[in-house]
Amino acid sequence: MKILILNSSPRRNGNISKMLEAMKQEIECCNAEAVYVRVPELKVRPCIGCMKCRCSLRCCLPEDDAQRVLQSIRDADALIIGAPCYWGNMPGELKVLFDRMVYGMMGENSLGMPLALHKGKKVIIVSTCTTPYPFNILYNQTRGVVKALKEILKWSGFKVVKAIEKGGTRKHPDLTSKEISHCKRAVHKLL
Numbered sequence: 001m002k003i004l005i006l007n008s009s010p011r012r013n014g015n016i017s018k019m020l021e022a023m024k025q026e027i028e029c030c031n032a033e034a035v036y037v038r039v040p041e042l043k044v045r046p047c048i049g050c051m052k053c054r055c056s057l058r059c060c061l062p063e064d065d066a067q068r069v070l071q072s073i074r075d076a077d078a079l080i081i082g083a084p085c086y087w088g089n090m091p092g093e094l095k096v097l098f099d100r101m102v103y104g105m106m107g108e109n110s111l112g113m114p115l116a117l118h119k120g121k122k123v124i125i126v127s128t129c130t131t132p133y134p135f136n137i138l139y140n141q142t143r144g145v146v147k148a149l150k151e152i153l154k155w156s157g158f159k160v161v162k163a164i165e166k167g168g169t170r171k172h173p174d175l176t177s178k179e180i181s182h183c184k185r186a187v188h189k190l191l
């Protein structure tokens with residue numbers, strides 16, 4: 001079992017990073033393989049919108065980390081995506097990465113309807129924000145991130161088995177042991 005972890009927080013010691021680290025440890029404790037990618041450190045050119053990939057099934061831009069991450073998604077049995085809330089949505093680098101991988105996430109049938117290319121794979125979403133609970137949910141802060149990611153993942157065939165949302169990170173910048181064990185328990189939904 002191989003699980004790809006995409007961390008789109010630039011803060012190596014931030015909440016998302018700590019939550020994903022706990023999940024990585026749990027994966028390894030269960031004798032599964034964790035592949036860890038720090039999205040802000042990737043070199044990914046933004047999509048130029050040419051739409052050629054929809055027919056050629058490859059990106060016409062010179063190879064960069066987008067093609068490499070897509071291969072890692074293809075090779076993985078499951079995904080964990082960590083995304084802090086930036087303006088009620090995922091960080092730009094993560095969106096740019098997904099824009100570059102459309103052709104490897106979903107195809108199109110003859111009527112132009114989407115065909116999911118990762119049917120049956122499971123995914124966990126982890127999101128954080130400063131807006132305190134329950135307003136992180138009610139005002140679509142971490143919930144905005146979860147909704148935006150679900151849109152991409154749904155059309156790609158992934159099943160979201162868990163969304164972990166932590167609000168109020170300014171007042172509560174450290175993870176509690178309860179939060180860490182919550183993250184670790186969630187991993188078992190993927191195994």
Ligand SMILES: Cc1cc2nc3c(=O)[nH]c(=O)nc-3n(C[C@H](O)[C@H](O)[C@H](O)COP(=O)(O)O)c2cc1C
Nearest residue numbers: 009011014015016084085086087088129130131169
């Ligand atoms: C550019 C930027 C935009 C942000 N936008 C929001 C926002 O819309 N709502 C919110 O509650 N917090 C927002 N935040 C705060 C982060 O979501 C918060 O600091 C989060 O805990 C960061 O997670 P990390 O420590 O895991 O990196 C923003 C932070 C940055 C840097």
